[in-house]
Amino acid sequence: MFGSRVAVLASVLAAALACERAAPRPGPSPASVAPAAAPRAPDPPRDLDARAVTDRHVVLRWKPGAGATDGAAYEVLVGDRVLHAEAPPLDDRQVGPARAYCYAVRAVDAAGNRSPASPAACVRTPDLVAPTPPGAPGASALGTESAMVSWSPSHDDVAVAGYELLRDGHVVARAGAAATDAVEAGLVPGREHCWSVRARDAAGNASAAAGPVCARTSDASRAGRLGAPRP
Known part of the structure; x- marks a missing residue:
């Protein structure tokens, strides 16, 4: 008689344990899940400087923006052209004499996030070539x-x-x-x-x-x- 009671109790406990395992576990409430942080773009480069070395050569220099990360590259914008650089300085040899050019530069991090463009720096190339004789x-x-x-x-x-x-x-x-x-x-x-x-x-x-x-x-x-x- 005692043995049959023990068997019944064991059966009840086993059934209860099985029900607990089968019941769905509640997850965290939506309010407790923090939204993923948006990727942060690099800060824009600063102190952009453009200098005409000759009538067909401009040199560009700038400083990294605050908080610049390793692996950042740069895009230099001039007219409808985009020049690429791993670091300053950058030589632009696609210019002509006696013309004005305005440049801006932006940083691009390893994930492809682009900074806002820097303030523009403008330069005018000289005219160094004399006319042919009449x-x-x-x-x-x-x-x-x-x-x-x-x-x-x-x-x-x-x-x-x-x-x-x-x-x-x-x-x-x-x-x-x-x-x-x-x-x-x-x-x-x-x-x-x-x-x-x-x-x-x-x-x-x-x-x-x-x-x-x-x-x-x-x-x-x-x-x-x-x-x-x-x-």
């Missing part, structure tokens, strides 16, 4: 006191700004970029005068001079005799 100058007298000098156009990597007519080493006349001749007045009659001509660009670079080329003005007394009425 070609084939010629001269002809225009009466007793003036003469005209003509030439073929010069060429420049940016643009020709104008021409200078020189006589005895001094500029005696100037002409615009589209001109191919110039006139000097007030010359001494009956003498030979010689000129050279050179081109300039907007940066002040001057070409080598073409010439000299010479012409003789008419003699005033002879012109007067030829033009005097017959008695």
Whole structure:
């Protein structure tokens, strides 16, 4: 009798234990689950500096933003181009002379998160190349006191700004970029005068001079005799 009671009790305990194991366990309440933190973008680089080394070479330098992490790279934005660098400085050799360029830089971390762009740094490249010399100058007298000098156009990597007519080493006349001749007045009659001509660009670079080329003005007394009425 005692043995049967023990068996019944053991059976009841086993059933209770089985029910407890089968019952679903309550999980944490939604309010107790913390939301995942959003990935934090790097801070923007600072102190961006752009310097023109030559007319076709700009060097960029900057400092990492506060809290910069290892493995960060950089993207430099200029116009519609994006340049990539592992660290400063960065050389931009895709520039031309006498042009303005504005740059901004942003950091990219190993996960691909991008910082805001830095404030822009702008630079203007110089114009270091002089125009080619004018070609084939010629001269002809225009009466007793003036003469005209003509030439073929010069060429420049940016643009020709104008021409200078020189006589005895001094500029005696100037002409615009589209001109191919110039006139000097007030010359001494009956003498030979010689000129050279050179081109300039907007940066002040001057070409080598073409010439000299010479012409003789008419003699005033002879012109007067030829033009005097017959008695």
